């Protein structure tokens with residue numbers, strides 16, 4: 001009910017905003033979440049779920065002022081409290097809150113809300129609290145251990161068009177999903193926090209992210225702009241790295257960060273990127289991962305990478321991804337690669353160049369945007385890609 005109310009509010013904001021349809025502005029800038037007085041302590045975003053496992057979750061939320069913030073949660077009542085602690089401190093006097101809840105039960109639904117108490121004065125021997133605020137109540141369900149199946153939605157190449165989340169969710173259909181995967185280029189470049197709030201966090205929390213987790217995987221455009229380093233502060237990753245792996249359902253997931261599309265010495269990067277080394281570092285890591293028993297035993301091995309190693313032109317990023325990753329995919333029986341980047345959606349079955357299928361989502365303009373539904377169980381893995389007019393434009397099945 002509360003999510004529905006927020007959704008209505010957000011949709012009306014978007015209706016006004018979409019008339020602007022200019023890519024690099026923040027049309028929601030003046031309308032964040034609730035009315036405010038200047039300087040008043042408030043939530044800048046509802047809480048959103050990150051890294052949901054059978055026994056833990058990270059809850060992230062932003063506040064306008066520095067505060068002491070915590071989570072209250074439980075199965076029936078909100079009887080438990082979680083807060084971040086390190087070095088003997090309770091984490092406080094901050095605006096970006098990322099609270100890790102552990103010791104959850106697998107396959108269990110929890111209610112929760114977040115609370116934030118402004119710290120209006122912080123002197124060495126005198127701390128004064130200001131306004132205390134409480135979020136709506138939400139719920140989430142932990143996955144079961146060794147689940148029989150896993151489902152997800154894949155978005156890619158939204159490119160600073162926040163209304164696309166709503167448009168694509170509207171045509172996705174009724175199929176269930178455990179999480180949403182944002183497969184790169186949600187933005188054109190990273191400018192500031194307001195852009196992340198308006199163009200990603202508010203749209204996805206309005207639609208699902210307070211109750212279903214999402215994975216923000218980096219594309220080549222998230223590597224650009226003066227706020228590129230701060231970007232990671234707004235999300236959680238299992239090992240605090242943009243590349244990692246995890247097992248959920250019958251799938252061993254490999255998440256790669258394919259970096260930039262042009263050579264590192266291109267003038268636009270001004271000498272401050274080194275993605276060739278970074279991709280080689282990931283290739284070394286991937287070689288090790290593919291030797292793990294869990295990888296070898298998995299029913300399916302799926303790679304998520306923004307720049308596909310084929311069907312993506314001959315720019316440096318594509319060719320270097322092909323050079324360093326493709327031999328590892330080939331030698332270690334990768335079942336599927338899901339990418340974006342090209343802005344040309346397509347299903348590319350195995351061919352003489354690659355023995356694994358490559359699914360590429362479209363975007364970012366109307367008529368070319370796609371949403372992918374992924375489902376894998378012990379019998380088969382099924383991909384369905386829908387275009388923003390609701391038409392199915394790509395299907396693929398792997399039988400086991």
Ligand SMILES: [Fe+2]
Nearest residue numbers: 157185341342
């Ligand atoms: Fe893109």
